[in-house]
Amino acid sequence: ALMWAVCLLGWVFVATIPNTYESRARVYVDWASLIPEKLGYQGANLLRQVDVVRRTLTSRVNMEKVVRRTELDVGIDSDRELDELIKRMTNNISVQSQQADLFTIVYKSDDPSRSNAQNANLARRVVDNLIQIFMEENVASDRDDINEAIRFFEDQLAERERQLEQAERRKAEFEEKYLGMLPGQGNITTRLTSARTDLDRVEIELAQARNSLLALQRQIGGTPSTINAPSFVIEGAMTSSPTQQQIAALGRSLSDMYARGWTDQHPDVVATKAQVRRLEQQAAREAKDPELRQQAAQANPVYVNLRSMVFERQSAVAALEARRAQLQNAISEMASRQVQQPGIVAEQAKLNRDYEVLQSQYNQLLKSREEIRLRSDVETKTQQVKFRVVDPPSQPREPIAPNRPLYLSLVLLVGLGAGAALSFLLSQLHTTYITAAQLEKRFDYPVLGSVTEIVSDNQRAQNRVWLWGFGVLSLGLIVIYLALLLYELV
Structure with a gap:
């Protein structure tokens, strides 16, 4: 008797459990267009996408629309009853996704007050209305979202542009104040080392030039300045004077210097030009005074050549001495400034860092704004598909529960x-x-x-x-x- 009682009561209870009918639909969602990455969903993973879609579907406003469209609000007299109904429906809605942009919307209906056929139809109608409401909302609100995003980026760009102008002004004022001491022009330590290296090289060149000048002076001291020889006539014309020959030789030297890439500010070029001007003045005097021309015609060519070389070496020595003095002054000035450099370098690094950060933010905002504008234009012209029903809501024929x-x-x-x-x-x-x-x-x-x-x-x-x-x-x-x-x- 006990066995019969337990079995009969248990089977009666199983028979009273309401059937649960499930309807599902698969939809394709263009995630990047419906929920723009630039609006804060960049890099959202699959779980977050599913959560956002589910919260969008089961929002209070959307659920009230579903209740009205499926006529579930018939017989509901209070807000409390409506809240309980929406809560039950929300618990029966699930969103699943096996891959990005492809979602399955599922609704289960197990209302004991309804027949099996009514629960089956209700499940399909709820899923169908959820899809329709989701499409309507996104089509209507997408343009507003884009316009709002563009306004946001334009406001941010204006603010970043103002900050960039201030940063550029501070940077220019700082560089003008500490010109010559900034890492951008080579820091003090590097320039000081380079100047000392140049000074050592100039000292060596100066010593070589002085030794060469001393040797020439000794050689010219033992060379007579004139020789007893008449002028030579070639085909009825006098040969060019020694002074003119020196001018021609110096002209060839200048051509060689320019060919090497030396400029007019080079010490050797300056000295050679000065010697050419001096010889040209001497040649002009010789042309006016026959005695000078006769003396020049009888001058010792070797002596004249040595004399020209002495002038060149003297000019080179003078230029090297001037260069040495310039380097010594520069080294002294840089050594005195070296003590102040750490603080200046740190301040410049801070200014550069702030400017680069602002510039990077400005460029990123500008890029994002143009991307959204371009996407908006493409959607307007091509009517890009954002939401597509892959599998329509199924009509359940058999209950999925209970077993x-x-x-x-x-x-x-x-x-x-x-x-x-x-x-x-x-x-x-x-x-x-x-x-x-x-x-x-x-x-x-x-x-x-x-x-x-x-x-x-x-x-x-x-x-x-x-x-x-x-x-x-x-x-x-x-x-x-x-x-x-x-x-x-x-």
Whole structure:
């Protein structure tokens, strides 16, 4: 009886569990266009995308629209009842995604007050309305989102432009104040090392020039300035004077210097030009005074050449001495400024860093604004697909829950277990002993004797009836279980 009671009550309970019908639809969402990356969703992972889509679908406003369109608000008289309905519906909505931009929207309907057909239709209608509302909202609001984003970027660009102008002004004022001491022109230590290297090189060149000048002066001291020789006539014309020959030689030297890339400011070029001007003045005087021309015509060419070389070496020595003095002054000035440089360099680094950060932010904002404008133009001209239904909402034909065959089997097992447990309990309460030895062992008293039980025909008949009844009841229980199972499966 207990087994029957447990099984019947359990099966009745299983039968009263409402069926759950599920409708699902797959949709393609152009994530980059519906939720622009520039508006704060850049690099959003798949889980966050699913969460955003679900929160968008199940917002209070959208759920109220679904309730009205599916006529679920019929019979609702208070806001509390509406809140409870929306809460139940929200819990039955799920959004799934196996890959980016492809989402599955699922709704489960298990309203016990509705029939199976009504729950199946309701599930499909809810999913269909969710998709329609989602499309309507994004098409209407996307343009507003883009315009708002563009206004935001323009405001930010104006602010960054103002900050950039201030940073550029501070940077220019600083560089003007500390011109010659900034790392941008080579820092003090580097320039000081370079100047000392140049000074060492100039010292070596100056020593070589002085030695060369001294050797020439010694050589010219032993060379006569004139020779006793007449002027030579070539084809009726006098040869050019030694002064003119020196001018020509110096002209060739200047050409060689220019060919090397030397400028007019080079010390050797300056000295050579000065010597050319001096010789040109001498040649002009010789042309006016016959005696000077005669003396020049009889001048010793070797002496004149040595004299020209002496002039060159003297000019070179003077230029190197001037260069040495310039380098010494520069080294002294840089050494005095070197003490102040660390603070100046740090201040310049800070100004440059601030300027670069502002410039980078400005460029990034400008790029983002143009990207949004370009995307807006493309969408306007090409009507880019942002939302597409891949699989429309399905019409459920079979409930997905509960699993009644499983529950029916579990109830049968529980009923059989309850019957077996009751039988074991009764056997423990009404203990029987088969032999005298068992009785003696149980109570620890001597057994004087035993009497054999004699079962009458009536008792045998009653036992057979009881066994048949138990078998019939058990078989009937199994038949009912099989009938219920067949009903659920078919």
